[in-house]
Amino acid sequence: MSGAGPEFHVRPAEPADAPALREIERAVVDIGAGVVLTPEDLGDDDACHEGRFAEKLGRLAAGTGCSLVAVSGQRLAGHVTLERYKPVRLRHAALLDLAVAPDFQGHGVGQRLLRDILAWAKSEARPPIRRIQANVLADNERAIHIYQGFGFEIEGTRKRFLQIADGSFVDDHMMALVME
Numbered sequence: 001m002s003g004a005g006p007e008f009h010v011r012p013a014e015p016a017d018a019p020a021l022r023e024i025e026r027a028v029v030d031i032g033a034g035v036v037l038t039p040e041d042l043g044d045d046d047a048c049h050e051g052r053f054a055e056k057l058g059r060l061a062a063g064t065g066c067s068l069v070a071v072s073g074q075r076l077a078g079h080v081t082l083e084r085y086k087p088v089r090l091r092h093a094a095l096l097d098l099a100v101a102p103d104f105q106g107h108g109v110g111q112r113l114l115r116d117i118l119a120w121a122k123s124e125a126r127p128p129i130r131r132i133q134a135n136v137l138a139d140n141e142r143a144i145h146i147y148q149g150f151g152f153e154i155e156g157t158r159k160r161f162l163q164i165a166d167g168s169f170v171d172d173h174m175m176a177l178v179m180e
């Protein structure tokens with residue numbers, strides 16, 4: 001389905017995006033596919049939830065990484081975050097987080113955000129980023145497809161990582177892109 005769909009552009013996230021980022025997370029969590037958290041985990045304190053996004057955007061702006069949003073008309077369609085690990089000897093490595101609002105999924109937004117954040121990562125020199133990690137539930141075929149398309153590999157699998165309401169388990173893939 002990628003390609004045909006709503007028009008959007010990508011720009012750096014801003015502190016004022018925190019409420020819309022919170023809305024995307026809540027919508028994705030309500031559907032429950034591809035995510036660890038449940039509505040119960042998020043709770044109903046929107047101000048606190050937005051505060052966590054604002055705090056993360058502040059950290060990224062201060063130099064720990066980068067956050068981009070896809071904008072379609074007046075709405076945020078999705079966002080991606082890449083944040084370096086804090087310890088000095090891990091600062092060449094960064095953790096990826098990607099989410100697209102349910103009604104924008106399947107139209108190329110996720111792939112475009114990933115392409116742009118990888119371009120940013122390649123341009124980084126403080127120090128250069130050599131490794132990007134993403135944790136992906138094993139039943140999240142769409143995300144696995146996208147990450148593999150950009151060269152990510154499954155380095156290992158955490159068995160029975162998640163237990164869902166019916167009592168069954170879902171494994172979790174540790175994926176990574178190693179950069180020259």
Ligand SMILES: CC(C)(COP(=O)(O)OP(=O)(O)OC[C@H]1O[C@@H](n2cnc3c(N)ncnc32)[C@H](O)[C@@H]1OP(=O)(O)O)[C@@H](O)C(=O)NCCC(=O)NCCS
Nearest residue numbers: 002034098099100105106107108109110111141142143145
């Ligand atoms: C995973 C996610 C980020 C993808 O973003 P998106 O905008 O929906 O994806 P895109 O439209 O850019 O790309 C979809 C691709 O997956 C493919 N795809 C769709 N369903 C698939 C499936 N079941 N199995 C394999 N590939 C699939 C599409 O064909 C397309 O690939 P192509 O362009 O090579 O044909 C988004 O669906 C999302 O936010 N999901 C919920 C949260 C989540 O899973 N986040 C990632 C956590 S690691």
